[in-house]
Amino acid sequence: MAEMTMIEAVRSALGDALARDERVVVLGQDVGANGGVFRATEGLQERFGPERVVDMPLAEAVIVGSAVGLACSGLVPIPELQFLGFGSQAFHQIEGQVARFRFRSQGSYPMPMVIRAPFGGNVRTPELHSDAHEAKYVNSPGLKVVMPATARDAKGLLAEAIRDPDPVLFCEPLRGYRLIKDEVPEEDYTVPLGRARTVREGTDLVIVAYSAAVVVAERAAERAAEEGYSVGVLDLRSLVPLDVDALREAVAACGRAVVLHEGSLSAGFGAELVATIQEEAFWSLHAPIGRVAAYDTPYPPGTVEDLYVPSIDRVVAAVRAALEA
Amino acid sequence: MSTTPTIDPAEPLCLLTPDGTLADGHVPALEGEALLGAWRAMLRSRVVDERCFSLQRQGRLGTFSPVHGEEAAVVGSAWALDPARDWVVPQYRELPAMLRQGYRLTQALQYYRGDPAGSRMKHGVNVLPYQISLAAQIPHAVGLAWGLRHQGSDAVVCVYFGDGASSEGDAHEAMNLAGVRRVPVVFVLKNNGWAISTPVRKQTATASFAARAAGYGIAGELVDGNDLFAMHDACSRAVARARAGDGPTLVEARTYRMGPHNTSDDPTRYVDPIELEEHRALDPLARVRRYLTAEGVIDEPSERALVDELAAEFDAAIAQVEAGAPPGPEAVFDHVYERPPPRLERQRQQARGDTG
Numbered sequence: 001m002a003e004m005t006m007i008e009a010v011r012s013a014l015g016d017a018l019a020r021d022e023r024v025v026v027l028g029q030d031v032g033a034n035g036g037v038f039r040a041t042e043g044l045q046e047r048f049g050p051e052r053v054v055d056m057p058l059a060e061a062v063i064v065g066s067a068v069g070l071a072c073s074g075l076v077p078i079p080e081l082q083f084l085g086f087g088s089q090a091f092h093q094i095e096g097q098v099a100r101f102r103f104r105s106q107g108s109y110p111m112p113m114v115i116r117a118p119f120g121g122n123v124r125t126p127e128l129h130s131d132a133h134e135a136k137y138v139n140s141p142g143l144k145v146v147m148p149a150t151a152r153d154a155k156g157l158l159a160e161a162i163r164d165p166d167p168v169l170f171c172e173p174l175r176g177y178r179l180i181k182d183e184v185p186e187e188d189y190t191v192p193l194g195r196a197r198t199v200r201e202g203t204d205l206v207i208v209a210y211s212a213a214v215v216v217a218e219r220a221a222e223r224a225a226e227e228g229y230s231v232g233v234l235d236l237r238s239l240v241p242l243d244v245d246a247l248r249e250a251v252a253a254c255g256r257a258v259v260l261h262e263g264s265l266s267a268g269f270g271a272e273l274v275a276t277i278q279e280e281a282f283w284s285l286h287a288p289i290g291r292v293a294a295y296d297t298p299y300p301p302g303t304v305e306d307l308y309v310p311s312i313d314r315v316v317a318a319v320r321a322a323l324e325a
Numbered sequence: 326m327s328t329t330p331t332i333d334p335a336e337p338l339c340l341l342t343p344d345g346t347l348a349d350g351h352v353p354a355l356e357g358e359a360l361l362g363a364w365r366a367m368l369r370s371r372v373v374d375e376r377c378f379s380l381q382r383q384g385r386l387g388t389f390s391p392v393h394g395e396e397a398a399v400v401g402s403a404w405a406l407d408p409a410r411d412w413v414v415p416q417y418r419e420l421p422a423m424l425r426q427g428y429r430l431t432q433a434l435q436y437y438r439g440d441p442a443g444s445r446m447k448h449g450v451n452v453l454p455y456q457i458s459l460a461a462q463i464p465h466a467v468g469l470a471w472g473l474r475h476q477g478s479d480a481v482v483c484v485y486f487g488d489g490a491s492s493e494g495d496a497h498e499a500m501n502l503a504g505v506r507r508v509p510v511v512f513v514l515k516n517n518g519w520a521i522s523t524p525v526r527k528q529t530a531t532a533s534f535a536a537r538a539a540g541y542g543i544a545g546e547l548v549d550g551n552d553l554f555a556m557h558d559a560c561s562r563a564v565a566r567a568r569a570g571d572g573p574t575l576v577e578a579r580t581y582r583m584g585p586h587n588t589s590d591d592p593t594r595y596v597d598p599i600e601l602e603e604h605r606a607l608d609p610l611a612r613v614r615r616y617l618t619a620e621g622v623i624d625e626p627s628e629r630a631l632v633d634e635l636a637a638e639f640d641a642a643i644a645q646v647e648a649g650a651p652p653g654p655e656a657v658f659d660h661v662y663e664r665p666p667p668r669l670e671r672q673r674q675q676a677r678g679d680t681g
Contacts, residue, residue, distance in 0.1 A: 025475070051475060057505060062464045062498035069468020072453060074476065077468075093495075096458045097465070100661075105454045106445035107660040142661050165663040194666060241666030 202232025345615020401556025489520025
């Protein structure tokens, strides 16, 4: 075990995959000599050469679209979108092709691909760099969507996503790349997709979150504890597959829930969570389910972004409202 | 080092003239059994077009896009490939090329009938599925060619698209990447004059799509797309170039869409009948027929017999497809994932219950 940041964990998983499986090819803008703009691929081109870690033209659609062809040829491509917000430039390839290529070829051409994409706010980036667009991809049948919250999970989930025969969008919280740091095994290991993680037990309420928002949920739960409440945190780890069993059990155990995410509110993933909770655990609810998300506005410029991304205060307020209902 | 030929946008390559005679000094590489196979494929394409149209009108087939007018562009390019190792990445108007690669006519008919089984590619049939999202297949072809070469193969990938799809960003991104990586791909741009009702002059201001090749640092060829020999010649050169590691080629096949865009389209609303008649005189089948007749290889009775044989082949195929069981609710769920999420499996169970 060693302490690793999330970016080191991602790099470690990529290095393991390139070493383990010669079919694996990493491709994207700046992934080679530069080692990625966040250094996720640092040193990999030196280790594995420019044909395994491939610098690409500035063109998201062909980064993803050529990865479809690489997969058809029998390789396991790992394309990187420099930011999830730029994924819109490739959305027709991701939603229209990657997600449904297995289906539209009736199993002839599986897509064992992992699209990596940093996302998320509070880091004062220019427009479109911070958008949390995960819900658009959840609504793309055929795709899996994985969103780790810890360095240990980032490595294990990425290792599993690369082994998974289905295409995976792997969203990495750029705010957490260096801030999130925990104990990570140095050897190759996997964390299964679709198994939520109980971050913190609680008997009064559970906050359901994923990715960097899990950290916000933990802080909010600590604050609620100071006020005498026992608040748990459930980290979903992946949105597709969704761990419905864990969600049901967590809510049924305490009867109150707040769902939390960085994407905007309307038709965000929180709406799916609330709908699922009422289907699965309606009779155990003691209060309306709280929903904390970004507002239904474009992601704003840096001076006001902290007012937009769900803060600890907003989560605490939602927790309090649910507990006092 | 560079094998990029210069191109003259004013003069498409023509080796078999509309009257069925060869250009001065040309000795066709396509001859003997291969030539007869190509002729048969062109005739079959027209039989398939006519019969599919009729079946669609009877409600026995869904939407269908005829190849009519583009037979030489499709067949000439496909006959430049080695189906055992080379790949075809189609759009949706290239059935003769798919059939040459080993795709079955029965599967094509399943596809047109909306049966998912029509899109399953048997191992060894080097074809990607039909592409409806125009131009999305072009990056796939580049990645496929790159991936095959990466694994030591000398395979070449031939990708088809049209003048309309050439306006999509994917076409640009794919040709640019292909140039950068010098991947073994042949881009066959069938300029058939129309994107549904949009004429090519409203699609682009360029005098020649082939001229765009220079902007990508790749080879370009402008070809009379109604000339079987010219298409085969230019594409054979492109395939050889790709196989030798000299990179991609953009082949502009200048042809004409003689039929409607598809079975839902009424081209009388926008096609000038005089222009259509002018193109009828350039029919790609007619000039091969004239050539083969002059060579003494075919005559009217033998062609009639061949058409009858192809029609019987089609009728047997549609009978086989119509006799098959229609797909059930499982077909909605099968092959979406290899490892489906549990909630999708629950939906599958519900669907089974709903349909009794």
